[in-house]
Amino acid sequence: MEQTFARRYRLTKTDEFSSVFGFRRAIRGKLLMLHYQPRPEGNTEARLGLVVAKKLLKRAVDRNKVKRVVREQFRLRLAGLPPVDLVIRLAAKPAPLDGKLLAEDFLALLNKLQRPRPKRED
Template identity: 70%
Template sequence: MNFSFARRHRLTKTDEYSSVFGFRRAIRGQWLMLHFQPRPVGFDSARLGLVVGKKLLKRAVDRNRVKRIVREQFRLRRANLPAYDLVVRLHARPQTLAGQALAADFLHLLGRLRRPGGKREEK
């Protein structure tokens, strides 16, 4: 099994991000928000995009830590995810940047994404 995080598993263009945000489906966790959009027929793997703004985390090292934690969890579970374009956005400032807590929040969001009928629309 290939657990790499290749370019084909990333959202890279502004239009791709805009498309996911424009679909207006999201799931909110404690610190993270997961925006999602199903991929067109013929694509079988999920792609990930990350948004961590300076407004919530001033230091670049903190923003990069959040992105690294989410990227790693996605990379390990990508093979079991449905074919969605996912954008993970930090919506609340964590008290501490505990990696396990952020990873657990992201995994909780992925669990809610996969649950049939468990998709809720939040804005």
């Protein structure tokens, strides 16, 4: 298993983030919000982008911890993910910054994403 977070698994450009936010699909968890967009045909891997606002976490060390925890969980679950672009952002200020709680919230969001949604009847 690859132990790095390679560039091909990252959203790097502003346009990539904008297109995911523009697609307007999101799932909210307790602490995190997951915005997602299916990738075009021919792409088989999921990609991840992270947004952690200074408004919610003032200290850089705390923002970096959030990013580190989410990236690690993404890397571990990458093989089972559909080809989507994901943007994770902090939705609520965590009272005590707990890596385990962040990881559980992120995994719950991934499980919701992979569950097929029931068809809506009009």
